[in-house]
Amino acid sequence: MEVAMVSTRASLLILILSLCSPYKFIQSPMDFGPLNLLPTTTTASSDFGRILFHSPAAVLRPQSSGDISMLLSFLSGSSLSKVTVAARGAGHSIHGLAQALDGIVVEMRSLPAEMEFHRGGEGQVSYADVSGGVMWIELLEQSLKLGLAPRSWTDYLYLTVGGTLSNAGISGQTFKHGPQISNVLQLEVVTGRGEIVKCSPSKDADLFNAVLGGLGQFGIITRARILLQEAPQKVTWVRAFYDDFSIFTRDQELLVSIPDLVDYVEGFIVLNEQSLHSSSIAFPATVDFSPDFGTKNSPKIYYCIEFAVHDYQHKNTNVHHLSQGSRQMRHMVSQLYSVEVSYFDFLNRVRMEEMSLRSVGLWEVHHPWLNMFVPKAGVADFRDLLMDKISPDSFEGLILIYPLRDRWDTNTSVVIPDSGSTDRAMYVVGILRSANPDPEDGCSHHCLQELLLRHRRIADTAGARLGAKQYLGHHPTPSGWHQHFGQRWEQFAERKARFDPLRILGPGQGILPRTQ
Ligand code: FAD
Numbered sequence: 001m002e003v004a005m006v007s008t009r010a011s012l013l014i015l016i017l018s019l020c021s022p023y024k025f026i027q028s029p030m031d032f033g034p035l036n037l038l039p040t041t042t043t044a045s046s047d048f049g050r051i052l053f054h055s056p057a058a059v060l061r062p063q064s065s066g067d068i069s070m071l072l073s074f075l076s077g078s079s080l081s082k083v084t085v086a087a088r089g090a091g092h093s094i095h096g097l098a099q100a101l102d103g104i105v106v107e108m109r110s111l112p113a114e115m116e117f118h119r120g121g122e123g124q125v126s127y128a129d130v131s132g133g134v135m136w137i138e139l140l141e142q143s144l145k146l147g148l149a150p151r152s153w154t155d156y157l158y159l160t161v162g163g164t165l166s167n168a169g170i171s172g173q174t175f176k177h178g179p180q181i182s183n184v185l186q187l188e189v190v191t192g193r194g195e196i197v198k199c200s201p202s203k204d205a206d207l208f209n210a211v212l213g214g215l216g217q218f219g220i221i222t223r224a225r226i227l228l229q230e231a232p233q234k235v236t237w238v239r240a241f242y243d244d245f246s247i248f249t250r251d252q253e254l255l256v257s258i259p260d261l262v263d264y265v266e267g268f269i270v271l272n273e274q275s276l277h278s279s280s281i282a283f284p285a286t287v288d289f290s291p292d293f294g295t296k297n298s299p300k301i302y303y304c305i306e307f308a309v310h311d312y313q314h315k316n317t318n319v320h321h322l323s324q325g326s327r328q329m330r331h332m333v334s335q336l337y338s339v340e341v342s343y344f345d346f347l348n349r350v351r352m353e354e355m356s357l358r359s360v361g362l363w364e365v366h367h368p369w370l371n372m373f374v375p376k377a378g379v380a381d382f383r384d385l386l387m388d389k390i391s392p393d394s395f396e397g398l399i400l401i402y403p404l405r406d407r408w409d410t411n412t413s414v415v416i417p418d419s420g421s422t423d424r425a426m427y428v429v430g431i432l433r434s435a436n437p438d439p440e441d442g443c444s445h446h447c448l449q450e451l452l453l454r455h456r457r458i459a460d461t462a463g464a465r466l467g468a469k470q471y472l473g474h475h476p477t478p479s480g481w482h483q484h485f486g487q488r489w490e491q492f493a494e495r496k497a498r499f500d501p502l503r504i505l506g507p508g509q510g511i512l513p514r515t516q
Contacts, residue, residue: 035070036061036110044088044105050366050437051448052096054508056086056103061110065188065196065222068106072220073194075504082514084507087220089163090135092156094369095474097215097508098163106220108133108162115142117228126228127185132162132221139226140347149231149343151177155266155400156350162221167472168213168414170404170428172264172308175256178407181212181414188223192500196222205411210495213414216506217492218499232310235263235346236322238338240305240331241270241289245383248303249403251329253376253425255307256403261324264308269383269399271301271392279304279398281356282349285339299392303401305331308346357434366435366448370455371471375417376403376425378466385465386431389458400430413492415485417467428471431455474509481511 038059045055062068075083084103091098099105111133120126126148130139136150137157143149153171154164165187169180177183186200189211197219199208210218242248248267255265270276272293280287294300309322326336357363374382379401386399405425408416417426435443435451443451462468463483475481485492496503496512503514 035067036063037104040105043091044107045099046091047094047096047098048092048367049094049096049369050364051094051368051452052099054096054099054101056100056105057083058104060104060106062106062108063110063112065111065190068190068220068222069194069196071104071106071194072190072192072504076193076500076502083504084514085504086506086508087132087162087166087216089133089160090158092159092163093508094367094472095508097474097506099508101507103507108160108220111222113138114223115139117143117146117148119146119148125185128226128228129186129223130161130226131223132160132188134161135159136161136164137348137351140344143228144231144344147231148228149347150180150183150226151229152180152183153347154180156354157348158351158354161224161226165212165221165224166214166216170471172266172306172402174407175265175403175405176259176263176407178409179404179414181412182407182409183227184212184224185227186225187211187221189219189221191219192502192505200225206495207499209409209411210413210499212409212412214495215413215509215511217413217509217511218495218505220505230312232263232343233313234311234340235343236309236311236338236340237283237346238305238307238309238322238326238336239283239285239287240326240329240337241291241335242303242305242331243291243300245303245380247330248305249379249427251331252305252403254328255305256405258324259405261309262307263310265305266307266400266402267303267305269301269401270304271299271390271395271399274396275398278353278356282352283337283339284341285337287337289335293392296391296393301387301392305329310343311340362434362436366437366443368433368435368448368451368455369472370431370433370459371473372429372459372462372468373404373416373471374427374429374462374466374468376427378462378468379427379429381466382427382429382462382468385458385461386429389454390431395433396435397431397433400432401427403427413495415469415488417469418486431458476510478511478513481509 040056041059044059045053084100086098086100087106087108088098089108111131113134114131116129118127135158152173154169155171164180188198190196197204252267255262291302435448459470475484482489503512
């Protein structure tokens with residue numbers, strides 16, 4: 001064991017010297033003792049956004065937390081290099097956030113996909129201990145076999161537990177159960193110093209809070225204890241259409257005010273035929289809605305609320321809940337559609353959209369997405385700002401918009417608007433735009449840069465005017481990040497100095513450059 005450690009340390013030293021050398025000589029897998037370290041791969045230098053392609057010098061495929069600890073202990077104890085490290089989950093971020101230019105990418109999917117379930121008895125909680133590289137779809141599949149499931153989700157499930165917990169993890173259940181980071185009982189983290197720490201709200205709470213929503217800046221999540229609840233058998237899934245924004249948001253707020261009756265609330269803007277069609281792919285009801293979208297100069301837009309009620313067959317309450325929930329809604333006449341689907345199909349609905357887009361070559365395209373948390377008081381102004389900056393007739397993709405109630409623990413690292421009032425409710429608006437780079441009639445490099453600039457202007461204006469904050473965001477300069485964190489900057493910098501003093505982790509965000 002001693003000999004293996006010495007040889008691994010010597011090999012890591014060679015690795016670092018090679019990474020520092022202008023002639024990068026890692027051309028083939030190297031022997032780093034027990035560490036599975038490879039030359040760069042194309043996967044490690046790309047992500048869902050397809051905007052940045054930063055190539056690392058090497059990729060670590062860890063087999064255990066110990067492998068990650070060994071790498072980070074070595075780097076944090078060596079003054080030889082400026083090597084950085086990024087954890088990569090499923091690589092579904094947008095702006096190279098899981099990339100490490102000339103550094104090392106740790107591919108979390110290589111960790112053994114361990115999942116251990118604990119079913120609580122009467123009055124006790126049920127939970128799953130899962131490794132950080134497990135995808136939510138895998139956790140769903142296994143937990144359903146026990147009649148259990150996590151409470152809080154993201155819309156798409158082919159994302160890793162560590163990846164979404166490093167951001168927040170939000171969806172239509174957030175108003176009821178809080179984001180995914182509010183549904184975690186314990187974490188195992190490898191800090192930037194290489195220490196392996198088990199932390200929770202009662203043990204090493206500061207590390208626990210720092211890592212949740214921490215953008216991979218303080219440590220790498222190798223294991224998480226996720227709260228589970230009884231899974232419903234079916235879900236009644238409802239869509240209702242609106243032509244008036246204020247009635248649409250009023251009804252959304254009505255629904256989120258009755259969490260005992262409703263289990264999921266989202267909504268989206270229907271900009272054109274394409275957005276109506278693509279948003280209907282997974283919704284298995286016949287929707288008889290073909291509105292007039294107006295003209296290019298005078299467009300008409302619509303809105304759709306999507307909500308769901310769980311159906312626990314032994315409780316048989318959903319029909320009652322549904323009629324109570326929808327009775328007071330003021331959608332367009334006859335424009336409410338309802339369908340019953342399995343819980344699994346409901347949660348996995350975006351996969352169907354993915355398959356459809358893949359079949360026409362429109363999944364692996366540029367995704368200049370912009371997601372913003374907007375204080376409730378500013379949501380109508382945000383809508384106006386958005387409509388000023390986009391052309392409904394040519395927009396490709398989806399614009400999500402739905403309210404989130406105040407179920408956020410402000411000790412975590414996630415940054416939300418400071419509304420300055422007692423009503424901390426906010427909306428999330430996701431401008432999920434696709435830009436096909438097809439050379440014939442697609443979006444060129446110049447066009448992509450234009451879209452990114454347009455989104456930046458929206459984000460800057462909404463930040464300055466409405467106090468909105470980017471979610472899953474990107475700021476091109478450290479000062480942009482400083483502004484993003486606002487009053488929470490000192491806490492961020494203090495946590496970084498404590499848990500990752502050499503700033504080895506999370507170079508993709510460009511918040512604090514590596515020291516030494
Ligand atoms: P990656 O992209 O691999 O990594 C993201 C960040 O987390 C990076 O900074 C990385 O370094 C860090 N990281 C990854 N693993 C770890 C770890 N184990 N420990 C510490 N840091 C780590 N988000 C929502 O909240 N709600 C949604 O409904 C939603 N829907 C989406 C739908 C689609 C189609 C896509 C592509 C994304 C969606 N997202 C959504 C965004 C998604 O949650 C984030 O991009 C998330 O980070 C992706 O997880 P990942 O495993 O791909 O992480």
